[in-house]
Amino acid sequence: NAGVTQTPKFRVLKTGQSMTLLCAQDMNHEYMYWYRQDPGMGLRLIHYSVGEGTTAKGEVPDGYNVSRLKKQNFLLGLESAAPSQTSVYFCASRLAGGSSYEQYFGPGTRLTVT
Amino acid sequence: GNSVTQMEGPVTLSEEAFLTINCTYTATGYPSLFWYVQYPGEGLQLLLKATKADDKGSNKGFEATYRKETTSFHLEKGSVQVSDSAVYFCALLKTGNQFYFGTGTSLTVIP
Numbered sequence: 001n002a003g004v005t006q007t008p009k010f011r012v013l014k015t016g017q018s019m020t021l022l023c024a025q026d027m028n029h030e031y032m033y034w035y036r037q038d039p040g041m042g043l044r045l046i047h048y049s050v051g052e053g054t055t056a057k058g059e060v061p062d063g064y065n066v067s068r069l070k071k072q073n074f075l076l077g078l079e080s081a082a083p084s085q086t087s088v089y090f091c092a093s094r095l096a097g098g099s100s101y102e103q104y105f106g107p108g109t110r111l112t113v114t
Numbered sequence: 115g116n117s118v119t120q121m122e123g124p125v126t127l128s129e130e131a132f133l134t135i136n137c138t139y140t141a142t143g144y145p146s147l148f149w150y151v152q153y154p155g156e157g158l159q160l161l162l163k164a165t166k167a168d169d170k171g172s173n174k175g176f177e178a179t180y181r182k183e184t185t186s187f188h189l190e191k192g193s194v195q196v197s198d199s200a201v202y203f204c205a206l207l208k209t210g211n212q213f214y215f216g217t218g219t220s221l222t223v224i225p
Contacts, residue, residue, distance in 0.1 A: 031211060035215075042216055043203065056211075058212060101163060102160045
């Protein structure tokens with residue numbers, strides 16, 4: 001049981017390049033989230049998904065796209081990277097319903113855009 | 115809207131000192147409240163939670179009480195250890211699927 005894994009762990013992009021971050025979970029969780037973490041800003045929600053084939057915008061969705069073609073995977077895409085997207089990106093997942101509400105986080109991806 | 119305000123850091127304490135990290139929230143109705151901890155180089159982990167007013171969440175010696183009258187969820191520990199050095203995040207979940215996080219408070223415990 002690997003929990004939540006993220007690929008890659010580090011990446012450096014030039015302005016205008018594109019890339020996709022992969023999040024995978026093996027806990028059969030319905031909900032998945034992408035956050036970015038910036039100094040002094042805490043975690044901010046980019047996009048989230050409540051199930052396979054569904055996605056929704058969070059607090060800071062501009063410049064990002066997401067897809068959830070399989071329940072276990074949640075992809076975050078940057079079509080044209082900008083220096084403002086330099087950040088640490090965290091994926092999280094959790095069960096739907098119940099009273100736990102616990103999110104399980106991946107180890108993060110550190111992205112630098114030059 | 116929904117938001118969480120956390121005490122600014124960083125906080126430096128000696129081992130065995132008492133810890134308080136303040137957290138207040140803005141939300142309508144009755145959100146669920148959480149404290150998450152992030153150790154260096156890792157993702158966040160749930161530390162404790164409270165889902166209704168006057169609930170007390172506790173774990174690993176940490177406690178926080180959901181106070182609706184003061185819209186607060188302050189984190190406390192009676193005697194901190196070096197291994198408690200981490201960044202602590204307060205968060206809320208209103209009905210729906212979005213969590214709102216505070217900015218985080220960095221704690222360093224020195225021997």
